[in-house]
Amino acid sequence: MTYPIVGMVGGGQLARMTQQAAIPLGVRLRVLAAAPEESAAQVVGDVFLGDEADLEDLRAFARGCDVLTFDHEHVPTGHLRALEADGTKVRPGPDALVHAQDKGVMREKLAAIGVPCPRNRIVADPADVAAFADEVGGWPVVLKTVRGGYDGKGVWVVRDAAQAEVPFQAGVPVLAEEKVDFARELAACVVRSPHGQAVAYPVVESVQVDGICHEVIAPAPDLSEERATEAQRIALTIAGELGVTGHLAVELFETRDGRILVNELAMRPHNSGHWTIDGAVTSQFENHLRAVLDLPLGDPRARAKWTVMVNVLGGDYPDMYHAYLHVMARDPGVKVHMYGKDVKPGRKVGHVTVCGDDLDDVRERAGHAAAYLRGSITE
Structure with missing residues (x-):
């Protein structure tokens, strides 16, 4: 039996984590990377070195792939239309992806379909x-x-x-x-397949520091069932109206007066969904692969009462590997995910995840592990 080949444009950490999901499915992942030292290029066996802005590189990469998808949104829309004209399956397609590429187009479309925005x-x-x-x-x-x-x-x-x-x-x-006076930021992640099946993950709280996601809490604490359902409905509506295939992350503001407003869209696996690797029945990466291949989608429900993901940012301590000894000995329940990147101050180089029944305990454990790996604490 011949298993499909999925081509993923981009060699970053999202492609790297997609490879983890592809292996048990028997799906072969092919990656378009700019350099052999990129995160995914280190672990994927089938790597094409090229430039996503070069149409001929894209065409050469797409040959032999059953479907093309992305770990970023930077491929020119015109190139994607040309690939479709060549007969390549592009998922999400250019008509959908442009709404994640162009904020002006996105705002105009969301207004037209009645989605609340700033x-x-x-x-x-x-x-x-x-x-x-x-x-x-x-x-x-x-x-x-x-x-x-x-x-x-x-x-x-x-x-x-x-x-x-x-x-x-x-x-x-x-x-x-x-500038929205928001109480907190949320994210609603959904996955939609070409034949219209869709699943919604629990709505999460996303804590941002200096414009970068620091922590994700699943599910969002103290979010009413009514408000969570509204957020999921908004995300599913956007996925359907825009014709999204694959994973869609809808970043949201929860305002102080109780409204939900859409901030940004991402049509690929997303930082707000990394918790699903360890905390959900089916990860965002596996469901993205299932969707672009038009396979039945997996169960998005959480495995634990609480899951907390904290990003590991580079600091002044480059040798993170030796920090594992303390982190793993102190808490064997911590899951560490590193991206194979050189450590630079402020750069996302990995994340940690902790699951459990007590939110305060889970947050403390995840925060401690990430801080120790970065070198901002030493005990």
């Missing part, structure tokens, strides 16, 4: 930003480049027209949004 519009210059600030009740406002931003990059909180000059220096369209 007030927003494309702005032309700093004077237009000042006019937008007047429209939404004053400064500060949030400015985003419509393409290319991630982990806080391409996003500015500006408090006057002078500060608003910087985002326009990149020479790309700028989206202005009201």
Whole structure:
């Protein structure tokens, strides 16, 4: 029997963790990486070295693949349309993926289908930003480049027209949004297959520090069943209306007055879903593979009452391997996931996950392990 080959564009940690899910399924993963030292290229046997911005590299990579998918959203939309015209199965397709690539297109579509979002519009210059600030009740406002931003990059909180000059220096369209007075950030992750089957994971709380995800708590504490169902409904609606195939992460604001607003979309496995490797019956990575291959989707339910994932960021202590001795001896229940990256300050180099019945205990254990691996604590 011949098992399918899934081509994943991008050689980062998401592709690396997708390989872990592909192995027991018997699915062969092929990765397009920019360099052999990239995270996924270290562990995947079938690596194509190339540039996702080069159409001919994409075409050469796609030959022999049964379906193409992504560990990032940076492939030009026109290239994806060309691949589809060649007969390549691209999942999610360019008509869906553009909503994760272009924040202006995303906001326009979400408004059209009635999904609640912060007030927003494309702005032309700093004077237009000042006019937008007047429209939404004053400064500060949030400015985003419509393409290319991630982990806080391409996003500015500006408090006057002078500060608003910087985002326009990149020479790309700028989206202005009201600064939402939110109580916390949530994420609703769903997976949808080509024939329309969809599953929803428990809604999680995502704790951000300096624009980077620090901690994910599954399920979100003290979130009412009604509010959780609303968040899942919003994510499933977006997946269906946009024709998403694969994993969709919908980042959300829970406002202080009780509303749920959509912040960002990601059409791939996502940091807010890493907890599912150890904490769910079927991980986001396995379900993404199942979806792009149009296989029946797996059970998204949690295995434990609480699961906490904490990202491990690079610090001043590069030799994380020897820190394992303390982390594993102190707490054999900690699951450590490292990405094979050089340690640089502030860089995501791994994550830890802890499951259990007591939330305070689980958070303390996960936080301690991540901090010790980084070197910010020594005992």
